[in-house]
Amino acid sequence: MSGMERADAARNRARILEAAALLFAEKAPQDVTMDDIAKKAGVGRGTLYRRYPDRASIAVALLDEHERELQERLLRGEPPLGPGAPAAERLAAFYAAMVGLLEGHRHLVLGSEVGRSRFETGAYGFWRAHVRVLVVAAGVPGPDALVDVLLAPLAPEVYGYQRSVLGLTPEQITEALTRLTKTLDPGP
Amino acid sequence: MSGMERADAARNRARILEAAALLFAEKAPQDVTMDDIAKKAGVGRGTLYRRYPDRASIAVALLDEHERELQERLLRGEPPLGPGAPAAERLAAFYAAMVGLLEGHRHLVLGSEVGRSRFETGAYGFWRAHVRVLVVAAGVPGPDALVDVLLAPLAPEVYGYQRSVLGLTPEQITEALTRLTKTLDPGP
DNA sequence: AGTGAACCGGACAGCGTGTCCACATAGCTG
């Protein structure tokens, strides 16, 4: 069958992912070369390129399950993250959850954006759709422009700068983000 | 004297800047190679590298005067951009001015960030200091984290995505940004 | 076991970067 993956292929995929995770953890994404990954995983370049055309796809694969879990909770989890709470509270909960995600997997998120921009990743589309629903629910006029504005501070470069250079804590950042929910209040 | 620039050097600097401006205008920053610029300017690679170690420095040089002008107006211009108006209004004026800058020189701003991140550029430090003053003036507790959050939507990638992919107008984007000034309102 | 298909891995060519140095030229000096 074409849907079945051969045993050796599966084993190599696992080794690649494991090696990539280690490398992404120890140095900046743009300094991790495809050669490094192949070397550390003990496979040849061709094998690596067969499945993953670039670094980004590897990081995406590593990130996938974590993002999936959060996406699931947004869609069907308990309020305030899931449906049922007021838009502003859901947005605040989303921010807190995203800070958690960034804190745990910053290098991976950063790695998933090498070469292409974050807007081209599938995940951005999901976050965008989610926040858009909240903005619309709050009755904000012209919601489209606001969505990306609200999502912008979650760019990994911004978070990394705040954490590593400025030395801010996740709590401080979350608090500042929570302040953004004021934009959903009815107003002029 | 060591402070004096030789005439031929000055002429070549002008040719390099002119060539780079044309190239940045016609294609994406990462597709403009140092070779392209040297070729178009009619100088050798060595000459190019002598003054500008990378693409970013060239874009910064091109951007310099535009940013300087805005910085001047922020410091000493008329309210609401300059001093004298309430913090929220000054922030709104700053956003509007930055949209103008991005709209006019998006490729340059983008180009000034190849390789390094925008936080390392001198300009970011200036915008940061300015917004920080406004946030502090508004009496927001824990201002530091909020500053970068407020600055994040001005990242050229975000603006470019909103304009080119989403098809939003500068006015729509400015309006959404203006909504962010609500974060300066006194609150819980 | 035998067979076809999928998979593996290293070699290869192309591209961009950044450095280096022999040569040329500007601008000072007598």
Added chain:
DNA sequence: CAGCTATGTGGACACGCTGTCCGGTTCACT
């Protein structure tokens, strides 16, 4: 105006990374 020196110039060079390609190998099924 001619000689001198520091500065500027330009192209050749070596290196590292990318992405592709193909001969050989291994798996899974019969």
